[in-house]
Amino acid sequence: MKQPDIRGLLKTAGFKATPSRLAILEVLAHEEKPFAVHELEQRLKGKINEVTLYRALEAFAAKGIVRRVDLGHDHTHYELEQKHHHHFVCITCGEVEDIKICPLPQIKNRTISSHSLEFFGLCKSCTI
Amino acid sequence: MKQPDIRGLLKTAGFKATPSRLAILEVLAHEEKPFAVHELEQRLKGKINEVTLYRALEAFAAKGIVRRVDLGHDHTHYELEQKHHHHFVCITCGEVEDIKICPLPQIKNRTISSHSLEFFGLCKSCTI
């Protein structure tokens, strides 16, 4: 299936399919990019309390449905868990793009359990 | 010279050689690893106010004497500016080791101005 089955995701992870959680996952699934909590709050028309957002996102992250992403901003971002990948962060506007490839597969072995790689530069629009 | 000339560093950057700033740079120069502000505070016997630490570190960072490092912890780290390198972060104890090599020099071109790479895994002692 193209878009993941939101309800299924929740049920499988042992969560209740509440309107709030469904809405959160829908946003994350629609745009596959990291979202800041306040961004999600806006997208959801402010109908969902930010405390609820934090708790839902952390719960999702604990179950591996969502992934916390640290982009060097002053707040945490969350994105739907996908295959291992990285990000390209525009140093001017903060725009984040997914970088589907990982140039370091050969390093992942031994005691290295994971790694994080972020690029900082100018995105297309800011380069113009 | 082995250890950088702290006084020289300060003067060159246009800073006054105050006891606080000398002390801060001494710690950073002694152990070439990223320090959290509260770690520096301890190392300095709490004799330097954390506000002063923040201001000094940010001032240093602005002049390129020090570099801000984001290690995925919930607080910023600072380290003496060195040649481009990365870090190895123990996912158990948080210990940070320098990784002198950068496996991505070929990617640094075009509009990519910089990148950050952190490894997470088990350090020697935690692996035992």
Place this chain on the structure above:
DNA sequence: ATGGTTGCAAACAATTTGCACCAAA
């Protein structure tokens, strides 16, 4: 003396927690 520096108090922003209430299963 003068402009960078410092400390204290207070402001801030991101995130977390306590608790009573509500709703999905």
Place this chain on the structure above:
DNA sequence: TTTGGTGCAAATTGTTTGCAACCAT
């Protein structure tokens, strides 16, 4: 009806700012 989920208020933590006093140059 049982347990997870939600919102509000309040507490925490990391970091920044205002301002008066201070000291290296």
